[in-house]
Amino acid sequence: MNKPEPEYTLQLHSRPKETVSLEIPTDTLESLKKVAASRDMSVEALLKFYIGQELRQDLAKLFSNRVLEVTKQVLSQHIQSEAEISQILAEIRSETIH
DSSP: OOOOOOOOOOOOOOOOOOOOOOOOHHHHHHHHHHHHHHTTOOOOHHHHHHHHHHHHHHHHHHHHHHHHHHHHHHHHHHOHHHHHHHOOOOOOOOHHHH
């Protein structure tokens, strides 16, 4: 007997919001309108998408930098050579880029 697959639902939690007003050059706004229309989105949704995308990237970078800083602190407790620590960190950075 086959069991039916469980139903998955996306649950969005309402978060507090604040209205922000900003000036955008007219030509930029026109470009945003064109891009939004081509994606079948409102300009507001497109702006939220752009902000969210860049914000996630910046937050990931901040987190990565914090991890590297903690890694450096831990390594310096066990390794006396600053050159060796720098080499290890450079290797970690190059691995995360690829």
